[in-house]
Amino acid sequence: MNRLSLRSRLALLFAACTAVVSLTAGILFNHASATHFVELDQQLLDTRLANLRSTLQGVETLDAFNDRKTHLIADLNHQPDLTLRIDSVEGLTWFDSTPPFSQARPEDTGLHTRHGDQAAYRIFSTTLQPDSAHSPRITLVLDITHHQHFLQRMQHLIWLTVGLSALATALLGAWATRSGLKPLHRMSKVAAGVSASSLTTRLPEEGMPRELAELTRTFNAMLARLDDGFQRLSAFSADIAHELRTPLSNLLTHTQVTLTRPRSLEDYREALAGNLEELQGMAQMVNDMLFLAKAEHGLLIPARERLKLEDEVDAVLEFFAPLAEDNRIELSRQGQATMNGDRTLLRRVLSNLLDNALRFTHPDGYVRIDLQASASGISLSVENKGAGIAPEALPRLFDRFYRADPARQESSEHAGLGLAITRSIIQAHGGSIGCESSEGVTRFRVELPR
Template sequence: MRRLSLSGRLALLFAACTAVVSLLAGVLFSRASEAHFIELDQQLLDSKLMTLRSALQGASDIQRFAERKHQLQAELNHQPDLALRVQGPDGQTWFDSAANLSMPAPMDGNLHSLHDADNAYRVYSVALEPDNPHSATLTLMLDITHHQHFLQRMQHLIWLTVGLSALATAVLGAWAARSGLRPLRRMSEVAAGVSASSLTQRLPQDQMPAELANLARTFNDMLGRLDDSFQRLSAFSADIAHELRTPLSNLLTHTQVTLTRPRALEDYREALHSNLEELQWMAQLVNDMLYLAKADHGLLTPRREALELADEADMLLEFYAPLAEDVQVSLTREGTARLNGDRSMLRRALSNLLDNALRFTPAGGRVRVSIEETPGGLRLSIENSGTGIAPELLPRLFDRFYRADPARREGSSEHAGLGLAITQSIIRAHGGQIHCESGSTWTRFVIELPTRG
């Protein structure tokens, strides 16, 4: 069976609520009407009782009652819906205008209801002389059949109203729910229309109800992230083709030229060495791409061991010292901290940052590694002097194949623009963050890592 739609559920819920409220209101009105009729009947019987007591005053025995019977009969003739039964102190019936009613009413001074086949009565039984313990008993019986008919008609009307109200509410509720859920259908249409070529659609948040505005905002944010990820993926694919085109073209051209005519063995050896350099660069590029793919899928799991960051930084600075000496750049390190992390991965990340710093530091500049402990972990920064990076370029520094240097050479066998992306993946795998800060004469990469992983 198909599940009931949300509009149908809301319509049924509205109908059920309306039916319950209408029924409760009808029951309360019916009870209030019945109580009102009882109160009116009590008032009417009390007024008639005063008249009857006045007409029967002094009728303490059956002879005296017989003397006043004609007055009693005349009074009853004016009240066709009122019947009277008079019983003596010994229970003997002196007068009975409702002989067809065989059920006696108790004498407790309260109203009681009495029903026969066709009629309903309100019965009121009291003493003729309240102060006389041997007084006769008056039982007044008021015909309330018309009251009962009214209450029955009202009950039928209540049920009819409940049914019609529920039906009308169901129809109107379905329409209202369908109208109210139109933004959800719009969201469904937008979601159905989302594809690789149409990620620019957005929901109009200002036209959404307050309850759906946050959902629409979240949905639009999701579409924005998908669009950004798809654009990055498209750019990534284009960058891969761009990076591989030049070395492949070089390999093909160089090989074809070499094979155009017979050459000396040394020429073939030189050609193979040249091709080997290009192939090694391509192999490194593929390995870096696989490394980043593992990081994207959460497969980059660092091994944890106790590391002294000062020692690791000193080792890398010693490795880069000859290169720094050649380009007249000073290398320094400040501070120390301990960390549980993967030695080889962190060395690779720091090596990428130091290599970048040396390449973009002018002669006579300096590169400084700073390590300090923070309340939540540690902070490691690598700062170099030189021309700063434009603020609009900072968010893209960690994109794959992105190189801020506009003079970069296509297909460079040294730098493919993956170093910072790999560094960011390594830092994130350790639960940390990396960002870049830059001024007019300096650039600083800041790494923040938790001390416990």
């Protein structure tokens, strides 16, 4: 069955269901017909028994029977399908016209059926006079061969009907399923034509059956996600190649210039120190990319310890205080909150947000961190006064290697991965992060569970 097509399976199931229903109906009809014939035969035997009791009324001895025998034979001649046997109370047979095959026995009481190769009989045995202790026993044998022939023909007809119905249903089922599965064939053709260069293909939802409409929408949504993922992967490949090309070019150029002629030991030392700085930047970029890849695959599992966020914020603010003082930027923290989280990762989040805010805050500006705790969770916001962020840049702010202002030349230590790492850490803690900016005030808002 695993190798059969869906169309073949449905056709076979339709045929099997039709065969079962037809066979069940035929068996029930056959049983009902057989029961009906039994009832008719019982009524006929009861009627003829009443006539015989009237003819042989008062007969309890052989002499009395012989006096009525002529009338009995005359009655039997008018009923060729009925034979008779009469036995005395002592077991002597007074009269017997039954066929040998019927095997009528006086001890058999009630209605019985005997079957043979060529004939069948309904046998009914009872006393001739129920109210008399000396009444002889009478056995009526009715030939029902024509009934059995009818039932046999009906059984053959039932089997023929079952076979023809199953065959017709299988053929019609195959045609119906082929017509009904045409939308699936269209989906299969579309799926077969999907490749990295044709992810924009979509299945038409018009004309789809109701059962396949949801599957069509799900399939199109999957293609949209694949297209988005492929575009992001292509952009990421281009971005990382662009980001690595500059330090690699610097390393190559610096090394080639250094090797153009013999130099002093101090010159070589300075060249190696410059190369080391570039290599450290590249190593940091690679480590950040590995961190993001681990987070995206669900492998970033934060530790859970009870933290006072105000203490963690104060520690990070103390670290950045000299830089803020040099730029005449005021740092402040308001509120307090407690949560379960990873101290190292959360400090990295705070450091990334503070570093980002300090770099884009004008001199004599401010950076304010606000903590708020509620029954639903914890809200942390980092606000600074600066140039602001364009509205069209906000949706892509947390993308890897994205810079809100490409014209701003940053040092190699800022590769555009900080906010992407920040979002991955927040999501690993079960939270979310967003950004809003208007009139030069930029605010990053983090929502965390308690």
